[in-house]
Amino acid sequence: MDSPTDRKEITKLQELTYELKVGDAMTRNVLTVSPDATMADFREILRANRISGTPVVEDGKMIGIVTIEDLIKALAAGELQATVRERMHPKPVTLYADEPLVHAVSRFSELKYGRFPVIDRNGSLVGIITQGDIVRAMLKRLEISYREEEIHRYRASHIFEDIIADEMALVLGYRVKPRDFSHAGEASSGLKRTLSRLGIHPAIIRRVAVATYEAEINIVVYSNDGGEIVAEVRRDRIKIEAMDRGPGIPDIELAMQPGWSTAPDWVRELGFGAGMGLPNIKSCADMMKLESTVGVGTHLTIIIYLSRNDRERSAK
């Protein structure tokens, strides 16, 4: 049985063979041989360039392929003066440069050839590919994705330790578009990811994410022309402000009651607008302030402390 990690790696390799094209892996500067060269000349080309076969080209057109096997046969028969034309394989099997690499992989396993000439859609020879080329291309791509993953895993948590100051704050701003439900949540998602890179405790991140997401949904649903979410991260707490130039809330106390909602049907159909948003935000926050002026807009501020100590210290 292979482990789940193995399986994941295999899937990744398989994906790569679809992602990469033959043209990405092939060798571009193809050495060719003329059909009128002798097999002795061909031997010299192989030896000097440490290769094992070349396409045969006449008047700029590929007419065949000749390989080390053909050379060995010629050697055994003592026919090194025979021409390449006599010994080559005419009409070689080719691959297109824009085919996925997986086609090359299956061709190699099916035909057991050592190499395939690569042509473009006009039929011109543009490269040659061996199994070694495929392995190299895959390794190179794996290395790149590995590095990307390393960068992805990079934690910015040390910036809090590296910065020397009595006070410091990291301010993150996100814009929220009105009535754009397909992108609703992107601000919260971005904030959540950033906080986890900063090394904030997952339980804290969860409260921030839920509260911010509800606030973001409110801006999407109710504001006239969108709004913004600003998160201020300090050593001891995260402050989130959600501001919009919306219609405003006439009765905040009423709006805070679970189940109270003025949401239109289309919002309810999406699973929101049942009057749980603001109570939800409140339950996630250590401090919540909601200011609203009808006709002007709404300004929500919440604070979530990073530890119980910080919360208690601030209460004093």
Next chain:
Amino acid sequence: MKLRQVLQIIEGKVISRHVDLDSEVTSGGGADLMSDVLAFAQDGMLLMTGLTNPQVVRTAEMAGTAAIVFVRGKIPPPETIALAEQKGIPLLASKYTMFETCGRLYQAGLPAHGLFELTIRHWHEAFEGRE
């Protein structure tokens, strides 16, 4: 409970790619109201829902939900599946109703996680006198 067992119990199907069936869910909960999910979901929870828009995945992401089961035979639209694959949240489907899907899993031992804290105060006020 592993997703593999969940699938057997609900006779379900996997509908997103790259799902690790050996990953664990620690509790279950069902709702079509995303704000309720945000309020009661916990890390590792399996969410049963009849709602299929991409906000379900966003909600799961924010709430730390481990996987989503779409009940009543509902299949989510491609944008929901794409977002779930991007976020690494497995999507499963059940042909059974919300009640039966949850019932099968609860009977098989997948726990719920207590009462809905957001409204429990109102419950107490209404039925058990002030506290």
